Amino acid sequence: xxxxxxxxxxxxxxxxxxxxxxxxxxxxxxxxxxxxxxxxxxxxxxxxxxxxxxxxxxxxxxxxxxxxxxxxxxxxxxxxxxxxxxxxxxxxxxxxxxxxxxxxxxxxxxxxxxxxxxxxxxxxxxxxxxxxxxxxxxxxxxxxxxxxxxxxxxxxxxxxxxxxxxxxxxxxxxxxxxxxxxxxxxxxxxxxxxxxxxxxxxxxxxxxxxxxxxxxxxxxxxxxxxxxxxxxxxxxxxxxxxxxxxxxxxxxxxxxxxxxxxxxxxxxxxxxxxxxxxxxxxxxxxxxxxxxxxxxxxxxxxxxxxxxxxxxxxxxxxxxxxxxxxxxxxxxxxxxxxxxxxxxxxxxxxxxxxxxxxxxxxxxxxxxxxxxxxxxxxxxxx
Numbered sequence: 001x002x003x004x005x006x007x008x009x010x011x012x013x014x015x016x017x018x019x020x021x022x023x024x025x026x027x028x029x030x031x032x033x034x035x036x037x038x039x040x041x042x043x044x045x046x047x048x049x050x051x052x053x054x055x056x057x058x059x060x061x062x063x064x065x066x067x068x069x070x071x072x073x074x075x076x077x078x079x080x081x082x083x084x085x086x087x088x089x090x091x092x093x094x095x096x097x098x099x100x101x102x103x104x105x106x107x108x109x110x111x112x113x114x115x116x117x118x119x120x121x122x123x124x125x126x127x128x129x130x131x132x133x134x135x136x137x138x139x140x141x142x143x144x145x146x147x148x149x150x151x152x153x154x155x156x157x158x159x160x161x162x163x164x165x166x167x168x169x170x171x172x173x174x175x176x177x178x179x180x181x182x183x184x185x186x187x188x189x190x191x192x193x194x195x196x197x198x199x200x201x202x203x204x205x206x207x208x209x210x211x212x213x214x215x216x217x218x219x220x221x222x223x224x225x226x227x228x229x230x231x232x233x234x235x236x237x238x239x240x241x242x243x244x245x246x247x248x249x250x251x252x253x254x255x256x257x258x259x260x261x262x263x264x265x266x267x268x269x270x271x272x273x274x275x276x277x278x279x280x281x282x283x284x285x286x287x288x289x290x291x292x293x294x295x296x297x298x299x300x301x302x303x304x305x306x307x308x309x310x311x312x313x314x315x316x317x318x319x320x321x322x323x324x325x326x327x328x329x330x331x332x333x334x335x336x337x338x339x340x341x342x343x344x345x346x347x348x349x350x351x352x353x354x355x356x357x358x359x360x361x362x363x364x365x366x367x368x369x370x371x372x373x374x375x376x377x378x379x380x381x382x
Contacts, residue, residue, distance in 0.1 A: 002027050003034045056102065060092060064102045075255030077248065077279060085280045125283070126157040127312045129292070131299035132229070133162065133189040134242040135179070135200070137170040140250070142264065143257040150249070150268065151175070153182045154242045156193065158292035159281050161245070162186055164272045166264045172199045175217045190299040191227035195239060201230055225301040248275070285359050295361050296346055311349040317341050325354065325376075327369055334376045336365050 005016045006027065013031070017024045067086055071078035080100040087094055103109050126132040137151040149170040153163040163182040167174050183189070194200040202215045214222070221228045231238030252271050258264035276293075280286040296312060315323040321338035324331055325347060336345070336356055345364060348355045354367040354376070365378045 002030050006031050007034075056094065056098060060087075060094065061102050063087070063090075063092070064094075064099055065106055065108065068103060068108050073255065075252035076274065081280050081282065081286055085278070085286075126155075126299075127314065128296060128299040129155055129157050129160070129294075130187055130189045132156040132191045132193055133182075134193045134239050135175070136195060136239055136242045136246070137199075138246045138250075140166070140253060140264070142261070143259045148261055148264065150264075151178055152242060152245060153178065154245060155186075155189075155289070155293055156241060158289050158295075159241060159284060160289040160293035161272050161275050164249075164268045166261050166268060168261070170199060172216050175199045176220055179217065179220070187298055188224050188301055189226060190301050191229055192221065193229045193231065193239060196230050196233055201228070203230070227301075245275075287359075296348060296357070297350075313347040313349065315345055315347060317343045317345060322375075323347065323356070325349070327371065330371065331374070332369060332376050333374060334365070334367050335378060337378075340364055 002016055002020060002022070005011050005019070006013070011019070013024045013027045016022075016027045064083060064087070067083045068078050071082065071086075076082070080096050080103065083103075084094065084096045084099050087099070100109070132155075134154045134156055135152065137149050140148050140150055142148060148166050148168060150164065150166050151170050151174060152161060154161055162185075163178050165178060179192075196203070198215070200215075200217055202218070218228060237243070249268075249271060253264075253267065256267045258267055276290045277288055279288065281289060281292075284292045313325065315325075317323055317336050317340045319338075319341050321336050321341055322333045323336060323345065324333055326332070327349070334347070334354060334356065336343075340358075343358055343364070345356050345358055348357070349369075352369045352371075354369055356364045356366075358364055367376045368379045369376055
């Protein structure tokens with residue numbers, strides 16, 4: 001239209017610009033494009049820039065795809081979160097979404113069917129490390145065709161894999177030995193959660209009402225004052241965390257076949273180290289289990305009236321920069337500071353001392369609780 005106004009109606013650039021409400025520069029550019037290209041000038045053109053200064057460099061894109069192939073071949077998680085964590089460790093600055101886009105463009109992402117919304121699931125997790133350990137064992141076949149069993153102990157709060165070992169057969173002695181080995185290294189837990197297998201409990205032995213005598217593991221727990229919890233029969237989702245671990249582990253084992261139980265143990269040790277110290281976990285804010293396990297004080301089988309008992313509370317700082325805490329049957333308000341409004345925090349209470357930290361372990365404030373006051377100011381800034 002603009003070009004015809006100049007060529008057919010013989011209007012000047014200024015007249016065409018005023019008539020159609022555009023700039024003279026645009027009319028001039030379109031006219032000269034028509035003079036150079038002819039009718040091709042009328043074809044629609046993309047307005048996208050010829051170059052993007054923020055585009056991820058080619059070598060970095062290649063590294064993303066290389067890591068994807070490398071982790072997949074090793075039988076490890078190769079999602080955007082894991083690749084992003086590896087790239088950060090190599091000093092690259094790139095976002096998780098950008099990693100996902102690179103994988104998608106390269107055809108590395110397989111579309112999956114719509115799953116149940118995560119918001120509809122009822123989740124639970126222990127408030128502190130060592131507050132509850134989950135345990136289970138699974139079957140595995142060596143490359144020779146021989147069958148073995150693998151037992152694991154997992155911290156419910158941090159997903160830290162406390163113990164992982166292979167055995168010809170898991171017995172009651174295996175359970176007590178592996179539990180004791182893990183406890184000697186990491187401290188005894190306040191409680192355990194397992195299924196109702198005979199190696200863990202005999203409460204259902206004999207009759208459905210459970211008249212069996214305690215086995216060695218139950219006796220050991222009672223000796224140390226450790227609470228024993230068992231999932232409902234035929235409901236493995238109660239031990240969902242360690243059940244999900246088996247899926248991740250077996251994917252890795254398929255990529256590393258072993259012919260002997262000793263070779264398998266070497267693979268298990270390598271997997272445990274990677275799982276604890278390098279693989280990010282979404283349920284713990286994309287931190288590693290080792291980080292989450294050491295972040296706050298650990299629970300232990302302590303009597304409720306013990307003066308050394310720690311309390312842990314999770315909260316979010318309100319718009320006024322405070323959080324609420326019930327202490328000695330009174331509601332207290334701890335002043336954290338308005339700059340931290342909306343921050344998810346962990347409150348560690350020991351007797352009259354309260355320390356507030358964020359998800360990274362940074363101390364935001366410290367308080368000495370005065371039972372006679374409602375508002376508790378900071379005694380020391382974090």
